[in-house]
Amino acid sequence: EVQLVESGGGLVQPGRSLRLSCAASGFTFDDHALHWVRQAPGKGLEWVAGISWNSAYTDYAESVKGRFTISRDNAKNSLYLEMNTLRTEDTALYYCVKDRGSSAFSPFEDWGQGTLVTVSS
């Protein structure tokens, strides 16, 4: 069974940093690209960032480009999202998502339960 377990969310002041983690199990981790998708309270889904199986390819939504960094450690079956210069509009539930393929250009096949990030003073 595929499991994606996010952690690292919490309450943080605007301008500060936070690092999210996602621990994966139940599949061959380095066969798949991964993504972060967020959902503001009561709102829709927004793709945030994606990374290919070997980290050779990464891409970001314009709203986070230059502030967020996606990375992965295939030896630890883990995905990360380093979030800097946080803004109130970054407040959302952040989902770790497994891509159907290896290159980050395929459907989002499995989702974690999310970790909540609240940016507020």
Next chain:
Amino acid sequence: DIQMTQSPSSLSASAGDRVTITCRASQSVLTHVNWYQQKPGKAPKLLIFAGSNLQSGVPSRFSGSGSGRDFTLTISGLQPEDFATYFCQHFYNSPPWTFGQGTKVEL
């Protein structure tokens, strides 16, 4: 960026009804559209990928169709567990992989 526009934003239906949700892309995305279901307090779940392909384990009452700019998700014979919010998403050419704004199916 490619925009995805769903309609309606919400609908009321009864168990057993046939329900149709539409999604229009701002440009052609061939058949590169996925559909997701999200229940309250839960993560989204992939239902349909690449326009019309049923994800493993998804009941056959769900079907997808369309190509180019216009896509449809149909639920044939709505079940109580199908009351949820549905999102379309494109995965054509390059990111950002935008989602529609969602359609809430209510009793």
